[in-house]
């Protein structure tokens with residue numbers, strides 16, 4: 001029998017019993033849709049987290065004063081003792097490393113801002129002109145801190161939008177004078193809203209000043225962080241090595257800083273959420289196996305129902321293999337129809353998820369789609385083999401009598 | 404030349420402890436183009452014999468030569484090929500595939516044999532015309548009368564131009580007039596050279612055949628072609 005004829009025969013046979021066929025298609029479709037929707041959810045969560053972290057800035061390497069016990073990142077490691085200061089000069093020395101594109105020192109502390117007759121507590125971040133580019137922030141008004149010697153910053157400040165709203169009631173603030181602790185600074189720019197919090201530090205509520213001013217304001221010699229941008233993603237590891245070596249040399253051969261990469265943090269979350277997605281997919285795949293068993297039952301019923309027909313086909317000269325192929329093709333078609341319907345349903349489900357939770361990029365990962373479709377087809381075929389072989393082995397005389 | 408040559412055929416069924424000798428010591432030769440009626444009481448082994456002739460069943464002993472070739476030793480696939488090309492079946496209950504149209508039912512053996520669709524369509528169209536079914540090509544079996552159904556079945560049985568046409572009580576489910584039409588149709592095919600073997604309970608039909616085989620308890624009780632045999636058997 002020709003392949004095209006086998007397929008047409010199987011299709012007509014499946015269509016000949018619409019209720020039975022559509023129920024098994026539905027079962028298969030639900031299984032596939034479950035995999036697609038649940039993995040969309042899992043992978044959406046992963047992407048959401050990854051995107052949140054990525055927005056820290058690209059190719060970022062962060063130096064913390066103090067040595068963490070283990071090499072890896074954990075919240076506990078972030079709190080470290082400070083044996084030796086991480087100074088502005090240390091940070092500046094890093095700008096000369098070959099794999100480093102930009103460096104921004106970061107000193108942080110709380111202070112009182114007084115301007116326009118109002119007073120409020122703010123977070124002050126002492127940094128340099130490079131900070132804007134490293135964090136990929138944009139200005140709403142004016143410009144960021146000017147390029148200058150890190151040890152002799154001009155008396156200027158850049159404020160977040162929230163501070164502009166609260167102190168200047170949204171009026172243009174560039175050129176205004178503020179008092180920060182005992183210093184008088186002139187506002188040169190307003191940062192565009194980022195909505196981002198980093199370590200409980202929402203940049204919309206921060207006042208940025210030259211690092212030297214911040215350090216004398218807080219009367220400290222140690223930086224809070226040094227932010228470094230690698231020349232490329234591939235050079236992140238090189239930066240890590242160079243920075244560690246350079247600071248070790250500057251600190252008398254002692255490794256007393258912690259260098260973390262955004263990648264390390266991301267990789268942990270990425271791995272965790274991928275595992276979660278896979279687990280969820282595995283659970284959903286159980287429904288596929290159930291659907292496969294259902295297809296098997298349906299095909300067994302089909303064989304019993306069509307025993308007379310099978311006997312007839314044999315009498316008309318059909319080989320056992322032909323009959324097996326026809327039933328297998330029928331099982332495959334049911335599975336395929338189920339898989340495609342389920343894929344469509346799953347995509348629709350993911351679409352609905354995205355409408356309901358717009359921040360959530362709920363798209364099914366490619367591997368899940370391929371795995372779901374392949375599992376559906378192979379379970380359908382696998383569970384189709386037994387009924388098909390049973391049909392092929394039927395004794396024609398017995399089969400013909402059952403009519 | 405004998406188209407069918409049976410020698411020492413035995414067919415035994417085991418039903419629990421009891422043993423049924425459905426066919427015993429069967430030696431029959433049938434010439435090409437013969438018209439044979441197999442008759443006998445219920446349970447005498449007529450259908451068993453016909454199934455054996457049609458390679459749907461295997462004997463427990465003895466040899467069966469079809470067109471000079473020993474077919475009992477063939478593999479199942481080889482037997483299927485012989486059924487496809489050399490044997491046509493007509494059944495009492497028609498055995499049409501309910502979801503297929505008359506034309507599709509007639510074309511089924513050709514489809515199973517892997518004949519291209521274009522050639523199938525042409526031969527089916529010819530068969531529909533030959534059997535007076537042109538108006539019924541797209542009807543499903545449940546939209547056909549009994550006589551029409553059996554005509555579709557005969558068209559299907561002969562579409563591969565087999566050497567032997569086997570019919571097990573082909574008129575059993577038909578009224579007298581329709582049954583006669585079907586018999587005339589089969590006889591016309593026989594006149595064109597096809598070997599025709601009919602199992603029947605109806606003496607009227609049986610006597611129309613040029614040769615009668617009488618079965619009883621799995622044995623051949625008499626053969627009109629060899630009148631002496633009845634004497635030796637008793």
Ligand SMILES: Nc1ncnc2c1ncn2[C@@H]1O[C@H](COP(=O)(O)OP(=O)(O)OP(=O)(O)O)[C@@H](O)[C@H]1O
Pocket residue numbers: 416417418423424425443444445446447448449450451452
């Ligand atoms: N598959 C089987 N298993 C057991 N016994 C069988 C089987 N097929 C046939 N027989 C027995 O073999 C004998 C011959 O049966 P067969 O069907 O050939 O009779 P028949 O002459 O065609 O009868 P009828 O005129 O009623 O159709 C019967 O006794 C029957 O019970």
Ligand SMILES: [Mg+2]
Pocket residue numbers: 449450451
């Ligand atoms: Mg019978």
